[in-house]
Amino acid sequence: MTIRLFIDGAAGTTGLEIRERLAPRKEIELLTLADKDRKDAKKRSEILNDADFVILCLPDDAAREAVSLIANDRTRVIDASSAHRVAEGWVYGMAELEPGQSAAIAEAARVTNPGCWPTGFLALVRPLVRAGLVPHDWPLSYSGASGYSGGGRSMIEEFEDESAANYTHTAYRAYGLTLAHKHLPEMQKHARIAEPPIFQPAVARVMRGMISEVPLPLNALPRRPSAATIEATLQEAYRDSKIVRVLPTVDTSAVHIEADSGTDRLTLRVFANPDTGHARLIATYDNLGKGAGGAAVQNLNIMAGLDPTAGLVL
Known part of the structure; x- marks a missing residue:
């Protein structure tokens, strides 16, 4: 057919x-x-x-x-x-x-x-809210950087066309500074949370790729989940997926925006400091791929x- x-x-x-x-x-x-x-x-x-x-x-x-x-x-x-x-x-x-x-x-x-930005946020947050590890009314924040191709032709011109009036030499710039980004209702609704996250998007001088993260104070959460519990919950949520993968925390030296560039997969990682109880949940994917x-x-x-x-x- x-x-x-x-x-x-x-x-x-x-x-x-x-x-x-x-x-x-x-x-x-x-x-x-x-x-x-x-x-x-x-x-x-x-x-x-x-x-x-x-x-x-x-x-x-x-x-x-x-x-x-x-x-x-x-x-x-x-x-x-x-x-x-x-x-x-x-x-x-x-x-x-x-x-x-x-x-x-x-x-x-x-x-x-x-949307490309909600994809990373929802992949990291929704399983934790569903499992009760993050309360639905917990104040969340979400940050990261996207390749400039996510902004379409005008942004591609801004970063690539030196003859264009809007051409920029910048390597990285923050935007969404009114804290009223159009993706916020989507994140709130589909994560099933009481309030939208504080959203801090940026664009980097890289054609494609995306890195986004949600920080969590594990010791301040009502159930005080460990990083291992967070990681296991994400692994269980995506255990049957061929597209979303949760990598074990082995290399803590760096995570690159280009990690999944040129693919259609979505990779999640959990990093934490057991002494402070602070955790960083990081998603990498291609803004033109899974995004x-x-x-x-x-x-x-x-x-x-x-x-x-x-x-x-x-």
């Missing part, structure tokens, strides 16, 4: 990433729209309704518009924008998030792809009843 797929926004960073992964696959027929027809609502509507699956790689408003153009109950949608990540009627597309999440994705007509395009391909595989890891680099 051949799957007819249309990527709306295939010329953008995420769309190109997804197309590259899917192009060699014989079981998927990629539908395309000529450049001159991209803004023609009638032709966009026709191709959206002709597809079995649609992946939206669009700005939020354009993604909402695309969904409104689908007039049948057959075309299934994966939205890679942030338009529907906390919307009713959409299944959250992080298969590892909860027991049964993959089954829910498999049956869904509308799936919203996770975007790789996650969309994984969701497509699940929805289509295929091997979830088909076409992924692990």
